[in-house]
Amino acid sequence: MVFYPPPWVPKLPFDSVTIGEFMRNEIYGRYPVAKSRNPFTCGLTGKTFTLAQSWERSDLVAKALSKIMGWEPNADSPWDKVIAIFSFNTIDYIGVTHAIHRLNGICTPANVAYSDEELAYQLRSSGAKAIFTCSPVLETALKAAKAVGIPQDKIFLMELPNQSHTKKPGFKTLEDLIELGRTVPDLEPLRWIKGQGARQVAYLCYSSGTSGLPKAVMISHCNVIANTMQLRIFEDVGRKKFGVETQVTLGLLPLSHIYGLTVVGHVAIWRGDEVIVLPKFDLNEYLQTIERFKINYLPVVPPIVIRMLSNQDLLKKYDLSSVRLLFTGAAPLGKETAEDLLRVFPNWHVGQGYGLTESAPVVCSSSEHDIVQGTSGSLLPGIRVKVIDFDGKEITEYGKPGELLVQSPSVTLGYLNNEKATAETFIWDEDGRWLRTGDEVIVTKSPQGYEHITIVDRLKELIKVKGHQVAPAELEAHLLTHPYVDDCAVIAIPDERDGEVPKAFVVTPPSLAAQKREEEIASEIVRHVQKHKAHYKWLKGGVEFLDVIPKSPSGKILRRLLRDREKEARRAKGAKL
Numbered sequence: 001m002v003f004y005p006p007p008w009v010p011k012l013p014f015d016s017v018t019i020g021e022f023m024r025n026e027i028y029g030r031y032p033v034a035k036s037r038n039p040f041t042c043g044l045t046g047k048t049f050t051l052a053q054s055w056e057r058s059d060l061v062a063k064a065l066s067k068i069m070g071w072e073p074n075a076d077s078p079w080d081k082v083i084a085i086f087s088f089n090t091i092d093y094i095g096v097t098h099a100i101h102r103l104n105g106i107c108t109p110a111n112v113a114y115s116d117e118e119l120a121y122q123l124r125s126s127g128a129k130a131i132f133t134c135s136p137v138l139e140t141a142l143k144a145a146k147a148v149g150i151p152q153d154k155i156f157l158m159e160l161p162n163q164s165h166t167k168k169p170g171f172k173t174l175e176d177l178i179e180l181g182r183t184v185p186d187l188e189p190l191r192w193i194k195g196q197g198a199r200q201v202a203y204l205c206y207s208s209g210t211s212g213l214p215k216a217v218m219i220s221h222c223n224v225i226a227n228t229m230q231l232r233i234f235e236d237v238g239r240k241k242f243g244v245e246t247q248v249t250l251g252l253l254p255l256s257h258i259y260g261l262t263v264v265g266h267v268a269i270w271r272g273d274e275v276i277v278l279p280k281f282d283l284n285e286y287l288q289t290i291e292r293f294k295i296n297y298l299p300v301v302p303p304i305v306i307r308m309l310s311n312q313d314l315l316k317k318y319d320l321s322s323v324r325l326l327f328t329g330a331a332p333l334g335k336e337t338a339e340d341l342l343r344v345f346p347n348w349h350v351g352q353g354y355g356l357t358e359s360a361p362v363v364c365s366s367s368e369h370d371i372v373q374g375t376s377g378s379l380l381p382g383i384r385v386k387v388i389d390f391d392g393k394e395i396t397e398y399g400k401p402g403e404l405l406v407q408s409p410s411v412t413l414g415y416l417n418n419e420k421a422t423a424e425t426f427i428w429d430e431d432g433r434w435l436r437t438g439d440e441v442i443v444t445k446s447p448q449g450y451e452h453i454t455i456v457d458r459l460k461e462l463i464k465v466k467g468h469q470v471a472p473a474e475l476e477a478h479l480l481t482h483p484y485v486d487d488c489a490v491i492a493i494p495d496e497r498d499g500e501v502p503k504a505f506v507v508t509p510p511s512l513a514a515q516k517r518e519e520e521i522a523s524e525i526v527r528h529v530q531k532h533k534a535h536y537k538w539l540k541g542g543v544e545f546l547d548v549i550p551k552s553p554s555g556k557i558l559r560r561l562l563r564d565r566e567k568e569a570r571r572a573k574g575a576k577l
Contacts, residue, residue: 002386002431005234005379006370006450018190019202020098022225023270024055029229031272037246039269040091043276043289044161047091058095060181061174062102067184068177069130069154071103074191078200081105084128085256086119086141087158088112088279092174093255094265096132096158101202101221104190108204108216109256113468113534116143123148125216125416126204130154138168160279197221204416205258207357213474216416219258223360224266226409230380231267231362238368242324247296251275252286252304257467258361259329263299273297283307287318294322301330301467302337303499309340310496320345325368328352329361331464331499332455335374342373352376354455358425358435360410364453375444375452383408385453386434387441401456404441405434461559463492464500465536472559475502475529475537482528484508484521489549489557493541493566503541505562507549518545 022028033051041048049057066072071081083100085107087093097107108126110119123131123144131150133141134157145155157173172180192200202221206214239245249268253260268275276293278285281304289295305328308315326341326348333352341350351366354376363385366377379385387395387402395402411433414422427434440456463470472490479488487507492500508521522543530538550558 002384004384005381017197017221017225018101018192019221019224019266020058020101022221022228023098023266028225029232030270031246035246036269036272037248037274040094040251040275040277041293042091042161043251043278043293044285047161049091054092054095057092057178058099059102059187060178061092061096061099063181063184063187064177065099065130066103066187067180068172069103071105073102073104073187073189078104078106079127080129082108082126082128082204083130083132084108084110084119084123084126085132085158086110086112086114086137086144087132087134087256088136088160089251089255089260089277090134090158090160090279091277092158093277094261094269096174097203097265102187102190106201106204108206109261110206111256111468111534112137112254113536114140115532115534116140116147117532118534119144120147121213122206122216123150125206130156132156132158132174134158134160135168136160138171197225199413201413203261205256205261205357207415207469214471215418215421217258217357217360218413218416219357219360220413223410223412224262226382227262227360227362227380228266228270230382230408230410231263231365232271234365234367234380235271238370241369244296244324246272246274247324248293248322249273249275249297250286250290250295250299251277252281253299253301253467257330258357259299259355259467262361263329268297283311283314287315287320290320290323291318296322296324298323298326300326300328301499302328302333303466303497305333305337305341306496306499309337309344312344315344321347323348325349325351327366329355330467330469332376338373354439354453356435356437358412359406359408359437360412362410363404363406363408363437370446370448370450372444372446372452375446375454378446378450378452380408383410386431387443398444398451399442401440401442404437404439404453406437407432407434411435461491463490463502465502466498468534468536470502470537472502475504475533475539478529478532479504479506479525482525484512484516484524487549489559489562490539491541491559491562491566493570495540498536498540501540502537503566504539504543505546505549506543507546521545 038048038050039054100107110122131141157171201218203219204216207217251264253264255261255265338350349368351371353362353365355361355363364377364379384407386405389395389402414426425436442454444452446452461472475490476488479485485506486509489505490502493503495501525543526539550561
């Protein structure tokens with residue numbers, strides 16, 4: 001049975017234009033410019049720009065890039081004009097991505113937690129020709145750029161709050177580009193043909209996947225436009241019930257991640273909201289910012305909710321009464337955790353959503369007028385889904401688990417240079433093209449009679465660390481390069497601070513097992529990961545030694561058995577499961 005959005009969800013209007021044009025032009029449905037708030041404001045300094053100023057800055061950056069890179073909007077392939085952004089959040093981050101699009105280029109946002117090796121992989125894979133970065137991660141960017149042959153004069157610095165005085169000799173800053181843009185002739189208009197927005201890649205975002213290295217997800221202009229419209233139309237029903245026109249939104253989610261890129265970077269601005277930008281999470285700064293700017297909407301990840309609940313005495317020191325809605329994504333928020341938060345803030349609405357990089361991103365979401373704790377809400381307009389059991393048959397009843405398949409105009413184009421993975425994830429049947437999510441769900445009905453989706457388990461085995469995704473297979477491949485690792489498996493274990501963290505089960509070669517104590521070997525393995533991988537991939541769950549890794553007859557790691565083993569061990573210790 002195919003499931004559809006509830007009847008209260010309006011139908012989806014749609015068009016095909018560049019993201020930048022869509023975001024600026026009221027004819028496509030954006031909130032009236034004259035009534036919109038300033039789009040981005042720095043949560044640390046209060047620095048802000050009007051919509052007109054933000055658009056001008058983006059246009060000037062595009063002109064400067066045209067001069068420096070020798071690119072014209074209607075010449076050459078978009079694949080010859082790929083630029084990476086490796087930076088903490090800034091008030092100009094989204095504007096820079098639109099500047100790249102203005103040249104008919106492609107933006108590839110990179111996780112600021114990456115090591116130089118991980119960043120180099122993304123730069124090489126995407127074919128990036130330049131990098132926008134910032135001072136705190138400049139050394140990492142320089143090492144990665146050197147590894148792939150990007151010259152120093154193609155590395156530009158985004159200016160973080162309170163760091164504008166730290167200009168580095170030999171590097172152009174964003175402000176330098178803006179001043180250069182004022183001296184460059186206007187760019188010719190983009191000449192797009194009908195339907196180009198549905199085919200042309202706007203962003204290359206890297207998904208952890210389930211095996212090997214991260215895969216580059218090709219996200220088209222229309223994918224972002226569609227999800228922006230879907231969320232705005234969906235959320236308007238709940239917002240109007242509570243008399244909300246525009247609001248103040250927290251901009252803490254990394255804009256390099258599809259969740260932040262779309263939900264904060266585009267949806268909030270298109271509906272006329274103001275985004276208060278923070279470069280990274282610090283609990284005190286987070287609370288101070290909510291109080292100072294009277295923030296109404298908090299899009300966060302579950303570990304932040306856990307941090308709040310663990311510091312309730314600190315919460316009492318701040319006025320958080322402006323908050324109406326806290327919304328989580330990137331990982332499921334447990335029903336008990338949500339209810340604990342509501343006991344502290346009974347006037348808040350606490351909702352959550354579900355999506356993937358491959359669906360760019362949101363598939364379903366809680367509406368403020370129909371929240372059921374523990375579920376990920378209802379389908380957005382223009383989306384339909386199927387639930388398939390483990391024999392490949394469609395599930396037609398409520399409450400029965402199966403894998404979620406998704407159809408949506410936001411479902412992306414596939415993986416760059418990876419036909420095998422694309423064919424496995426984006427499948428066809430008599431009903432069209434579907435995204436196999438790899439997530440196990442059930443469909444139930446809310447007390448109001450509307451269908452809700454609940455995530456039961458992650459069939460893809462991804463580990464969600466503080467909003468980041470970690471593929472066990474990637475860590476396993478790296479562990480196998482250590483001489484004391486003969487075989488291994490990595491699973492997620494619960495962590496009060498980070499939500500989940502990786503734990504490794506390791507088999508040591510018999511010839512080496514007696515040479516060192518297990519504690520020494522474990523320490524070496526942990527350092528081996530710390531040296532080469534981003535911090536959220538570190539083995540904070542520890543290393544446990546086994547005689548053999550449990551596997552199926554086909555050789556697939558039976559992680560469920562390892563998870564059961566871990567649960568039993570934690571239960572015996574009285575630890576939280």
